[in-house]
Amino acid sequence: MFTENQIKSFGSKTTPFYFYDLDILKKTLNEVKTNAPKEYHIHYALKANSNPVILKLIKDAGFGADCVSGNEVKRAVETGFKPNDIVFAGVGKSDEEINYALDVDIFCFNVESTAELTVINELAKVKGKKAKVALRINPNVDAHTHKYITTGLEENKFGINPYEFDTVLNLIKTLPNIELIGLHFHIGSQITSLTPFKNLCLRVNEINHWFIEKGYLLPNINVGGGLGINYHEPDNEAIPDFKSFFEVFKQFLELKPGQQLHFELGRALVANCGSLISKVLYIKNGINTNFAILDAGMTELIRPALYQAYHKIENLSNTGESNVKYDVVGPICESSDCFGKAVMLPETKRGDIIAIRSAGAYGEVMSNRYNLRDEVRTFFGE
Numbered sequence: 001m002f003t004e005n006q007i008k009s010f011g012s013k014t015t016p017f018y019f020y021d022l023d024i025l026k027k028t029l030n031e032v033k034t035n036a037p038k039e040y041h042i043h044y045a046l047k048a049n050s051n052p053v054i055l056k057l058i059k060d061a062g063f064g065a066d067c068v069s070g071n072e073v074k075r076a077v078e079t080g081f082k083p084n085d086i087v088f089a090g091v092g093k094s095d096e097e098i099n100y101a102l103d104v105d106i107f108c109f110n111v112e113s114t115a116e117l118t119v120i121n122e123l124a125k126v127k128g129k130k131a132k133v134a135l136r137i138n139p140n141v142d143a144h145t146h147k148y149i150t151t152g153l154e155e156n157k158f159g160i161n162p163y164e165f166d167t168v169l170n171l172i173k174t175l176p177n178i179e180l181i182g183l184h185f186h187i188g189s190q191i192t193s194l195t196p197f198k199n200l201c202l203r204v205n206e207i208n209h210w211f212i213e214k215g216y217l218l219p220n221i222n223v224g225g226g227l228g229i230n231y232h233e234p235d236n237e238a239i240p241d242f243k244s245f246f247e248v249f250k251q252f253l254e255l256k257p258g259q260q261l262h263f264e265l266g267r268a269l270v271a272n273c274g275s276l277i278s279k280v281l282y283i284k285n286g287i288n289t290n291f292a293i294l295d296a297g298m299t300e301l302i303r304p305a306l307y308q309a310y311h312k313i314e315n316l317s318n319t320g321e322s323n324v325k326y327d328v329v330g331p332i333c334e335s336s337d338c339f340g341k342a343v344m345l346p347e348t349k350r351g352d353i354i355a356i357r358s359a360g361a362y363g364e365v366m367s368n369r370y371n372l373r374d375e376v377r378t379f380f381g382e
């Protein structure tokens with residue numbers, strides 16, 4: 001929901017731009033803090049949105065950081081996240097990235113393969129350090145989300161499979177510069193049912209038990225992120241149900257004495273505070289449909305083109321009844337450059353301001369300059 005003043009100010013700005021409502025962000029962060037038990041550690045997944053203003057707010061609220069590249073680790077450190085609250089995942093960490101993370105003494109590498117363990121050990125040895133690692137495990141739990149954002153199935157490239165556990169433990173015994181401190185899981189993104197998280201808990205219990213039987217009671221269990229948001233109701237349900245989410249882990253995850261629980265939430269924290277604001281350039285009447293052609297395109301927000309993602313689209317200039325169908329498209333030379341097909345909107349004309357809602361996660365961070373587009377702008381409001 002936008003105030004009249006906000007809508008007026010949008011009209012006077014050069015579009016397109018991301019508008020972030022920092023009030024919603026603060027309320028969301030507060031909800032997480034209110035509902036997460038004290039002993040849960042929440043690391044914010046920077047890849048969802050690494051805008052410095054947003055990062056600083058999240059850091060100030062006391063969250064840790066979850067990074068998937070060396071530059072994200074660097075951005076987290078520069079923002080002021082404590083290195084001891086930073087975890088670093090990714091199937092393809094380069095030597096430079098590993099060296100940087102070793103230099104700043106991050107909390108933990110989430111390691112995705114035996115080959116990576118060997119490389120981290122060698123690089124840590126050169127520095128005379130011991131690298132703290134958690135094994136990223138592929139739990140083979142179906143997240144029931146879009147196939148491009150499912151990560152915890154055997155067929156995915158992520159993590160270490162259970163049949164490799166013995167090999168991994170034998171290997172670790174030969175690596176003096178590796179300290180195994182935990183198990184890590186992340187099954188996917190935009191998960192809107194709690195059932196996959198319950199299934200994850202049950203799997204984690206089994207795997208945790210297996211490691212304990214082998215003599216490894218590991219102090220950290222990291223269950224990743226993936227909690228989804230309601231893209232259809234950005235105003236009625238601006239903040240995900242964190243209470244029920246954490247309840248699942250309280251109820252189903254069996255932590256052993258001394259084990260700490262970690263989360264890596266991205267989308268759930270930032271998606272609903274952001275909207276992509278755009279103007280209608282042209283209305284074009286096609287054979288079967290009307291096109292509303294915006295000045296924003298897949299270069300600013302690629303999620304619809306990349307994963308057929310739904311975003312609510314609103315005409316902020318005309319609040320009348322939505323009784324005309326439009327294909328809402330961008331100006332980029334690709335047919336996939338479409339934000340929504342057959343979207344019901346009020347009669348829409350050139351110059352109208354259009355909001356594409358819930359664009360705070362995986363929006364600005366994925367923007368690019370294809371077609372030599374301008375760098376996307378950002379504005380903040382409360």
Ligand SMILES: *Cc1c(COP(=O)(O)O)cnc(C)c1O
Pocket residue numbers: 045047048066068089090186188189190224225226227264265266267268
């Ligand atoms: C992307 C990612 C996350 C965050 O996922 P969300 O769906 O945004 O919560 C957490 N952990 C890892 C390892 C990731 O790759």
